[in-house]
Amino acid sequence: xxxxxxxxxxxxxxxxxxxxxxxYDYALGGKxxxxxxxxxxxxxxxxxxxxxxxxxxxxxxxxxxxxxxxEEYGIRQFLDHGSGLxxxxxxxxxxxxxxxGARVVYVDYDPIVLAHGRALLEENENTAVIQADMRDxxxxxxxxxxxxxxxxGQPVAALFVSVLHxxxxxxxxxxxxxxxxxxxxxxxxxxxxxxxxxxxxxRESMSAFMxxxxxxxxxxxxxxxxxxxxxxGLEILDPGLVEISTWRPDSELGPRQLTDExxxxxxxxxxx
Numbered sequence: 001x002x003x004x005x006x007x008x009x010x011x012x013x014x015x016x017x018x019x020x021x022x023x024y025d026y027a028l029g030g031k032x033x034x035x036x037x038x039x040x041x042x043x044x045x046x047x048x049x050x051x052x053x054x055x056x057x058x059x060x061x062x063x064x065x066x067x068x069x070x071e072e073y074g075i076r077q078f079l080d081h082g083s084g085l086x087x088x089x090x091x092x093x094x095x096x097x098x099x100x101g102a103r104v105v106y107v108d109y110d111p112i113v114l115a116h117g118r119a120l121l122e123e124n125e126n127t128a129v130i131q132a133d134m135r136d137x138x139x140x141x142x143x144x145x146x147x148x149x150x151x152x153g154q155p156v157a158a159l160f161v162s163v164l165h166x167x168x169x170x171x172x173x174x175x176x177x178x179x180x181x182x183x184x185x186x187x188x189x190x191x192x193x194x195x196x197x198x199x200x201x202x203r204e205s206m207s208a209f210m211x212x213x214x215x216x217x218x219x220x221x222x223x224x225x226x227x228x229x230x231x232x233g234l235e236i237l238d239p240g241l242v243e244i245s246t247w248r249p250d251s252e253l254g255p256r257q258l259t260d261e262x263x264x265x266x267x268x269x270x271x272x
Contacts, residue, residue, distance in 0.1 A: 018213050020166055021110045025085040027055035032085045032116055040213045048206065048261050058193070058264045059087065061244040062161045065191045065268050066091050068248060069157050070098035073270075075189060077156040078104045079146070081134040081180075082163030085113055086120045091159070092127040101126060103149040107140055109133050134163065135171055137179040155187040162264055164194040164230070167219040177230045181271055192230050193244050193266025195221045202261055227265050234269035241267040 018040040022033040026041050045051050069075040076099055078091050083106035095102035106117055106129040117129030128145040140146060150156060158180050167173040173194075181190060197203045203221040211218040228241055239247065244264045 017215050017217075019110050019112070020210075020214060020217065021082075021084040021108060021113055024055055024162075025087070027052050028059060028087055030085060030087060032112060043213075044206075044209065047209065048202075050261055054262070054264060057245040058162045061193065061247055061264070062091070062159070062191070063089050063094055064248055064250065065159075065161075066094045066157075067098070069189055069191075069268070070095045070102060073155075073189065075155055075157045076102045077150050077154060078102070078159060079140075079150060079156055079180075080104065080106045080159040080161075081140075082160070082166065083108050083113065083117075083129070085110075086116050090120075092121070092124065096126065103127070105130060105146050105149055107132050107134055134160075135167065135176055137176065137183065141183055152183065152185055154185065155189070156184050157189045157191060158184060160190065160192045160194075160230075162193060162195070164192065164227075165219050165221055166217065169220060171219075173219065174230050174232075178232075181234070184271055186271055188271045189268060190231075190234060190271070191266075191268050192227070193264045194227055195262050196224050196227055196265040197221050197262040198223070199261070206262065221262060224265050231267070231269050233272075235272055236267055236269045239267075241265065 015034045016036060018037050022037040023041045026033040026038050066078065076095070078095055080091050092102070092104035095104060104127045108114070108129070109131060111131060114129055114131040121127045121129060126149065128149060130140070130143050130145050132140050132143065134140070160177065164173040167176060177190065177192065197206070207218065207220045231241065242265070244266060247267060
C-alpha cells in the first residue's frame with residue numbers, strides 16, 4: 001500500500017471542511033468523522049429525511065453486487081473507486097469469503113480513508129488502498145498496487161457506488177466511466193449508481209447545498225436518463241437500472257427505500 005497519490009506526499013486532513021466519505025461514515029453509524037461532518041449531514045437530513053436510510057441501502061447494494069459478481073460470475077478482482085471509510089463487510093471481506101484469493105484495490109482521495117484502510121488491511125496481501133483522485137484513470141491504472149493486484153488479462157469489476165454525483169459536469173462523469181471501461185478486458189463488470197431526483201427543485205437545492213458545504217467537492221444530483229447514459233455500450237444485468245434497494249434483494253423482507261425525494265439509481269453491467 002502507499003501513503004500518497006504517486007507524488008510521495010500525504011494530503012492533510014482539513015477538519016473544517018466536510019468530507020462526503022466522513023458524512024457517509026456518520027450516516028452508517030461510524031465513528032471516523034468530525035463535528036463539521038455531523039453538522040452538515042444533520043442539516044442535509046432535515047431537508048431530505050430519507051438520506052440516512054438511503055445511505056444504508058446504498059451500502060447493502062454494494063454488498064449484494066459484490067457477492068453476486070463473486071458467486072455467480074466468478075469475478076476475483078475488484079477496483080473500488082471512491083471507496084469511502086472502512087465499515088463492516090467491505091468489498092474484500094465479501095469477495096474473499098467466496099474465494100480467499102480475490103483481490104481488491106480501494107481508491108479514495110480522503111487521507112483519513114488511507115489511514116484507516118492501511119491499518120485494516122495491514123496483513124491482507126490481496127487487498128490495498130491507494131490515495132488518488134478517481135478521475136485520474138492513468139494514475140490509478142499505473143499505480144504500483146493496482147499493477148500488483150489487478151491482472152488486466154482477466155475480468156475486473158470496477159465499482160462507482162454513490163460517487164459520480166461528486167463529479168461535476170465539467171469533468172464529465174460519463175467520460176470517466178468510459179475511460180475505465182476501455183481499460184478493462186471483455187467480460188469485466190461495472191457497478192454504477194448515483195443520487196437522482198425527479199424534482200428539479202430538489203436537484204438544484206441539494207446540489208447547491210452540498211457544493212457549498214464541501215467547498216466545491218461536489219458535482220450534481222442528476223436525472224435517471226443521465227445515469228442511464230453511463231451504461232452505453234454495456235450489457236445491463238437483470239433487473240436493469242433501478243432504485244438500488246430493489247436490485248436483487250436478499251429477500252422480499254429486505255429494506256426498501258420508502259421515500260422518493262431523492263434516490264440512488266443504477267445497476268450492474270457487463271463489458272461485451
